[in-house]
Amino acid sequence: MPTYDKSRAKLAEAKQVLAGGVASTLRGSMKPTPLYVESASGVIVKDVDGNEYIDYQLAYGPLILGHAHAGFNERIANAMAKGITYGLQHDGEIELARRLTEVLPCADKVVLSGSGTEAVMLALRLSRAYTGKRKVVRFHGHYHGWSDSIFTSFPSPDMMQKATSAAADSVPPGTKGQSELSLQDVILLPWNEPEALEAALRANASDIAAVISEPVMCNSGCILPKPGYLEKIRELTRELGIVFIMDEVITGFRLGAGGAHGRFGITPDLVTVGKALGGGIAVSAVGGSKEIFELIDTEQVSHLGTLNGNGVATAAGLAVLELMTENDGAVYGTMEDNALKLVGGIRSLFAKHDIRGVVNQIGPVFHFMFIDEDEVNHFDTFQKRDSGKYAKFAQLMLEEGVLVRPNGLWYISAVHESSHIDATLQAIDRVFVRLAEG
Numbered sequence: 001m002p003t004y005d006k007s008r009a010k011l012a013e014a015k016q017v018l019a020g021g022v023a024s025t026l027r028g029s030m031k032p033t034p035l036y037v038e039s040a041s042g043v044i045v046k047d048v049d050g051n052e053y054i055d056y057q058l059a060y061g062p063l064i065l066g067h068a069h070a071g072f073n074e075r076i077a078n079a080m081a082k083g084i085t086y087g088l089q090h091d092g093e094i095e096l097a098r099r100l101t102e103v104l105p106c107a108d109k110v111v112l113s114g115s116g117t118e119a120v121m122l123a124l125r126l127s128r129a130y131t132g133k134r135k136v137v138r139f140h141g142h143y144h145g146w147s148d149s150i151f152t153s154f155p156s157p158d159m160m161q162k163a164t165s166a167a168a169d170s171v172p173p174g175t176k177g178q179s180e181l182s183l184q185d186v187i188l189l190p191w192n193e194p195e196a197l198e199a200a201l202r203a204n205a206s207d208i209a210a211v212i213s214e215p216v217m218c219n220s221g222c223i224l225p226k227p228g229y230l231e232k233i234r235e236l237t238r239e240l241g242i243v244f245i246m247d248e249v250i251t252g253f254r255l256g257a258g259g260a261h262g263r264f265g266i267t268p269d270l271v272t273v274g275k276a277l278g279g280g281i282a283v284s285a286v287g288g289s290k291e292i293f294e295l296i297d298t299e300q301v302s303h304l305g306t307l308n309g310n311g312v313a314t315a316a317g318l319a320v321l322e323l324m325t326e327n328d329g330a331v332y333g334t335m336e337d338n339a340l341k342l343v344g345g346i347r348s349l350f351a352k353h354d355i356r357g358v359v360n361q362i363g364p365v366f367h368f369m370f371i372d373e374d375e376v377n378h379f380d381t382f383q384k385r386d387s388g389k390y391a392k393f394a395q396l397m398l399e400e401g402v403l404v405r406p407n408g409l410w411y412i413s414a415v416h417e418s419s420h421i422d423a424t425l426q427a428i429d430r431v432f433v434r435l436a437e438g
């Protein structure tokens with residue numbers, strides 16, 4: 001049986017000097033204890049107690065090339081040798097921006113920033129400036145970063161577990177310390193309900209600057225949009241003079257080089273990308289129409305950030321795009337095959353062990369939940385999952401050498417192999433037995 005004594009001791013040490021003991025609130029909820037890493041390579045993470053895990057958490061998404069990828073690291077090292085950041089311009093910015101406009105169908109131009117949260121902040125600001133309106137429509141169960149103007153209670157068992165069924169006129173803040181006034185311009189709606197959307201947009205069109213949506217509800221159940229739903233958002237926003245922001249911080253470069261909007265053939269006005277773009281290095285971007293970016297070209301809208309477009313960040317973005325698109329992007333097929341094999345295996349194990357569960361998958365990302373339903377197509381259904389049982393499952397999986405997020409979202413990287421999937425399915429088989437034993 002693995003032990004976690006050294007990780008526990010390090011957490012206690014960290015708590016003396018690091019508020020909360022972890023660097024991002026979400027990480028503190030890991031059971032039996034937040035892990036401290038010794039090293040990581042490929043899809044294997046080794047903790048300070050000497051335990052090894054096959055990693056499906058992938059640092060909450062960015063590690064599409066796995067850990068310490070040789071080709072990626074070489075490109076980063078070469079960039080660092082030329083100086084990390086200049087506060088001046090360099091070719092890497094132009095090259096990454098050009099590459100992004102090539103792969104992201106909706107992007108005539110881009111801006112570069114450091115995190116998904118910042119990209120969303122800029123997209124909201126641009127929308128308000130472009131339309132001259134204030135309000136923003138967002139949806140239950142989606143997450144768009146932690147800035148005060150958009151962060152509302154987050155429906156994750158490993159974070160703040162609060163009700164999210166507030167009426168449209170009382171959007172609950174996501175955390176203490178966030179002014180409720182900062183959400184006064186937010187209209188919170190159920191997702192995947194075209195009638196509710198149409199009614200709210202038509203009633204408030206003269207006030208609404210933007211609709212922001214994940215294209216697939218990856219943060220809550222990996223729920224796919226109903227056929228025609230994203231098209232409906234596109235049509236209505238176009239008709240009513242509202243900016244459509246697709247938040248592709250998870251789906252970007254993961255559901256294909258062109259993200260979800262490339263895959264689904266829908267063109268939002270603005271797209272936000274981050275996570276996988278940097279392969280683990282902090283870089284994000286907003287892409288969109290040149291009409292909207294004219295506001296930045298003409299300096300009517302400010303976009304700031306000391307480290308924006310630094311040499312390491314641009315090298316990281318270029319490295320991910322180069323490595324993921326070589327051989328015509330064949331690796332996307334491999335990732336999808338591995339995801340299908342793993343998901344198919346999990347469903348068979350549900351049947352074998354007589355366990356009620358659902359796995360929603362698209363490309364190399366899926367959500368695994370224990371739930372007494374045949375399918376999960378709506379946030380309200382997702383809320384019925386047994387998150388306690390899943391948290392227990394995640395803890396037992398750690399003991400079996402598999403690292404998964406305690407909320408059920410799994411990522412497959414370009415370097416997972418069939419043998420990892422086989423080993424993972426064997427671990428799940430054993431864990432299902434242990435779960436039944438209580």
Ligand code: PLP
Binds near residue numbers: 249
């Ligand atoms: N948007 C979405 C859809 C996300 O899932 C996240 C992070 O999980 C963000 C925005 C915020 O990104 P970051 O954590 O890089 O600030």
